[in-house]
Amino acid sequence: MSWADKLNGTRNQLRALNKTIPETTRAFGALGKSVKEGGVLDFKTKEFIALGIAVADRCEACIVLHIEALVRAGASREEIGDVLAMTIQMGGGPSMMYAAKALECYDEMTAG
Template identity: 60%
Template sequence: MSYTDKIRDMRSELRELNKTIPDATQGFGTLSKAVKVNGVLSLKEKEFVALGMAIAQRCEPCINFHVEALMKAGGTREELGDVLAMGIQMGGGPGLMYAGHALACWDELAAKE
């Protein structure tokens, strides 16, 4: 499966999670927006931090989303290399991404019953 497919599939799982627990996911969305638009760091710098943490936490959906966001924020491949090196050094999923997988798994298994 391509990374584009993985991102698309994760977004689909998150839409289902949003329907199931809208207050929790809306709260998370509000927090995400607030930390991205406020503060002294640029969006690109914040995406560097988020990607490094995603690597350290071993959250593949987070990694995919933050690589995409970093590209949109103007990051370069060379900058990515530095972030990856720091992520490796810190070595260690954020619950939201894995919660989406858990709900999708439940729904698939429940449909087979």
């Protein structure tokens, strides 16, 4: 399955969840919006942090969503690499395996 397929599948799963528990998902969305728009760090930096956590927690759905956001924010492959290196340093072998997945996702999403 390609990362584009995973992105579409994740979006479909979230749409179904939104229909089932709309108040909860709206509240979670509001939290995300306030965190990403407030504070002193810029959006891209916050997405780099989110990507590192997604890799460390081994969440492919999170990886694809945060890579998509970073591609839209103009993140370079080198910046992604730096984030992945830090994540590997903090998370060891499992983070290394998911860092490889995240880099593959970035490459696929920027190829076309």
